[in-house]
Amino acid sequence: MKQSLLPIVAHRLAILCYIVFALFPLFWLLKVSVTPNDLLYSEGVRMWPSRTTFDHYAFVLRHSAFPTFFKNSLIVSASTAVVVTACASLSGYALSRFSFRAKYWIVALMLLTQMFPLVMLVAPIFKILSPLGLTNSLTGLVVVYSAFNVPFATFLMQSFFDGIPKDLEEAAMIDGATKFTAFRQIILPLTLPGIAATLGFVFTAAWSELLFALMLINGNDAATFPVGLLTFVSKFSVDFGQMMAAGVLALIPAGLFFLLIQRYLVQGLTAGAVKG
Amino acid sequence: MTMTADTLGRRHDRRPWLTRLAHASEPYLYSAPSLILIVVVMLVPLVIGISYAFRDIQLLNPFSGGFIGIEHFRTLSEDPAFYGALRNTLWWTGASVLLQFVFGLVLALLLDKPFWGRGLVQALVFLPWAVPSFLAGLNWAWLFNPVIGPIPHWLSGLGLMAQPGNILSDPQYAMWGPIVANVWWGIPFFAITLLAALQAIPRDLYEAASIDGASWSQRFFSITLPFLAPTIAITVLLRTVWISNFADLIVVMTGGGPADRTQIVASYIFTQAFKALDFGYASAIALVLLVLLLVYSMLIILLRQTLLNKD
Numbered sequence: 001m002k003q004s005l006l007p008i009v010a011h012r013l014a015i016l017c018y019i020v021f022a023l024f025p026l027f028w029l030l031k032v033s034v035t036p037n038d039l040l041y042s043e044g045v046r047m048w049p050s051r052t053t054f055d056h057y058a059f060v061l062r063h064s065a066f067p068t069f070f071k072n073s074l075i076v077s078a079s080t081a082v083v084v085t086a087c088a089s090l091s092g093y094a095l096s097r098f099s100f101r102a103k104y105w106i107v108a109l110m111l112l113t114q115m116f117p118l119v120m121l122v123a124p125i126f127k128i129l130s131p132l133g134l135t136n137s138l139t140g141l142v143v144v145y146s147a148f149n150v151p152f153a154t155f156l157m158q159s160f161f162d163g164i165p166k167d168l169e170e171a172a173m174i175d176g177a178t179k180f181t182a183f184r185q186i187i188l189p190l191t192l193p194g195i196a197a198t199l200g201f202v203f204t205a206a207w208s209e210l211l212f213a214l215m216l217i218n219g220n221d222a223a224t225f226p227v228g229l230l231t232f233v234s235k236f237s238v239d240f241g242q243m244m245a246a247g248v249l250a251l252i253p254a255g256l257f258f259l260l261i262q263r264y265l266v267q268g269l270t271a272g273a274v275k276g
Numbered sequence: 277m278t279m280t281a282d283t284l285g286r287r288h289d290r291r292p293w294l295t296r297l298a299h300a301s302e303p304y305l306y307s308a309p310s311l312i313l314i315v316v317v318m319l320v321p322l323v324i325g326i327s328y329a330f331r332d333i334q335l336l337n338p339f340s341g342g343f344i345g346i347e348h349f350r351t352l353s354e355d356p357a358f359y360g361a362l363r364n365t366l367w368w369t370g371a372s373v374l375l376q377f378v379f380g381l382v383l384a385l386l387l388d389k390p391f392w393g394r395g396l397v398q399a400l401v402f403l404p405w406a407v408p409s410f411l412a413g414l415n416w417a418w419l420f421n422p423v424i425g426p427i428p429h430w431l432s433g434l435g436l437m438a439q440p441g442n443i444l445s446d447p448q449y450a451m452w453g454p455i456v457a458n459v460w461w462g463i464p465f466f467a468i469t470l471l472a473a474l475q476a477i478p479r480d481l482y483e484a485a486s487i488d489g490a491s492w493s494q495r496f497f498s499i500t501l502p503f504l505a506p507t508i509a510i511t512v513l514l515r516t517v518w519i520s521n522f523a524d525l526i527v528v529m530t531g532g533g534p535a536d537r538t539q540i541v542a543s544y545i546f547t548q549a550f551k552a553l554d555f556g557y558a559s560a561i562a563l564v565l566l567v568l569l570l571v572y573s574m575l576i577i578l579l580r581q582t583l584l585n586k587d
Binding site for chain 2: 011015025026029086090091098102109110114117125126150208211214226230233243247257
């Protein structure tokens with residue numbers, strides 16, 4: 001008993017270190033967001049302020065453009081997630097169930113899109129979208145983000161389809177259903193966890209995207225949360241409490257989706273890591 | 277199996293050609309929406325971007341747009357900022373990947389043992405991965421800020437810093453800011469991937485090894501590591517490419533400063549396009565980066581082939 005105690009203590013201590021390292025920055029974000037302005041400097045390095053306040057949140061929600069940014073980001077991320085998941089379930093199904101001549105090339109194309117620097121596309125995409133009136137518009141962002149996320153989502157959906165036995169739709173087709181009916185009525189419902197995971201992944205990715213949003217959007221009306229927060233930081237860089245309150249708010253949707261997809265993380269990321 | 281069934285079926289196919297066409301085009305119809313999106317939004321701009329590299333394209337200059345051949349590349353070869361960015365990219369990518377990998381592997385090994393509360397611990401340590409990258413960057417920039425962040429005070433308390441200053445504005449150490457943020461943000465990815473690979477190792481191997489009296493390190497080097505090797509190789513390769521392109525943290529935390537000390541090639545491209553609005557020059561740098569990454573991937577694949585052939 002005495003021999004095996006030391007490794008266990010070391011193991012738990014190491015885990016504790018990881019938890020502290022992972023959570024401390026987020027804890028600090030929360031701490032500063034509830035610290036009253038007059039205590040911000042005098043109690044700079046204290047772990048928790050002697051008084052807490054929600055004024056920063058109230059200000060951010062009532063008197064700033066952040067609710068608009070929040071709404072914009074929500075619209076963009078949700079639309080992107082829906083568009084990508086719809087496209088990716090179709091193409092993932094094609095890759096999982098059919099063997100056809102162009103399959104190799106489609107996979108190669110999708111892998112290629114995962115390898116080259118997306119920042120390369122900043123200038124050409126701006127040039128293309130600008131005459132179409134899609135710069136400074138949420139639609140433009142949805143189109144761009146959808147394309148960026150489709151390859152990964154396709155591989156992800158494919159791995160979920162691969163996990164469903166083929167006999168199911170073969171049986172349905174013997175009963176006279178077309179392949180598409182079998183796909184829609186039998187296979188898709190069985191892939192609901194996969195669909196949820198894909199929605200979550202894509203939503204989080206779109207919620208985090210910064211560089212294209214910065215390039216394509218100017219002005220507050222169509223700004224997404226990252227753009228809004230960054231402009232806010234460069235303009236009013238002294239209001240740390242408000243910025244961090246906004247930061248905590250930006251964390252909420254991503255955090256919620258994370259909880260939702262947490263179970264599928266290991267499965268999903270493995271599929272992604274192996275294939276793209 | 278399906279392949280042979282398909283080809284057999286096709287040989288004896290007596291259905292009308294329209295049905296046959298519909299049948300053959302089915303996978304293409306399923307793939308069409310995704311392919312159209314990828315081709316229109318990624319492939320076409322990629323080709324246009326490559327053409328920009330040989331043209332004079334400045335957003336604010338209506339007279340620009342002419343073909344100038346390799347002029348941009350000539351400028352680039354004499355641009356000290358570009359060479360600095362190249363060096364910084366190596367440093368940024370190397371340090372980030374190495375630290376993420378080491379810490380990620382240790383975390384995966386820790387989580388591979390069953391213990392009480394493992395599910396909760398897993399959710400907590402994987403949480404940074406869910407934090408949007410711009411927020412991770414801002415969050416760490418704030419932690420490094422001597423006014424509201426604790427890190428400068430800790431560093432000076434430990435005697436590592438003469439007085440609480442901002443590491444992000446110190447030319448010598450500024451790069452450590454984004455690297456630390458990147459490591460914090462990226463550990464979960466490595467841990468998740470490696471954990472999945474660890475869990476796929478058959479448990480009886482370990483049991484057999486224990487019975488034979490193998491020590492922990494023997495088991496690690498002769499069972500765990502060989503089993504993990506393919507996952508490690510592919511994850512490190514993909515992450516290296518990905519991190520060398522990952523400009524978000526740098527754009528948010530330092531904007532490439534102080535004095536271009538944290539400017540990597542990817543953030544340099546973004547700065548040229550976004551701030552200088554010089555799309556031609558930005559595309560030329562991007563093309564060079566693309567070629568470098570392709571060369572890197574080729575080298576890795578060749579290396580892999582030679583290693584595989586040796587066995």
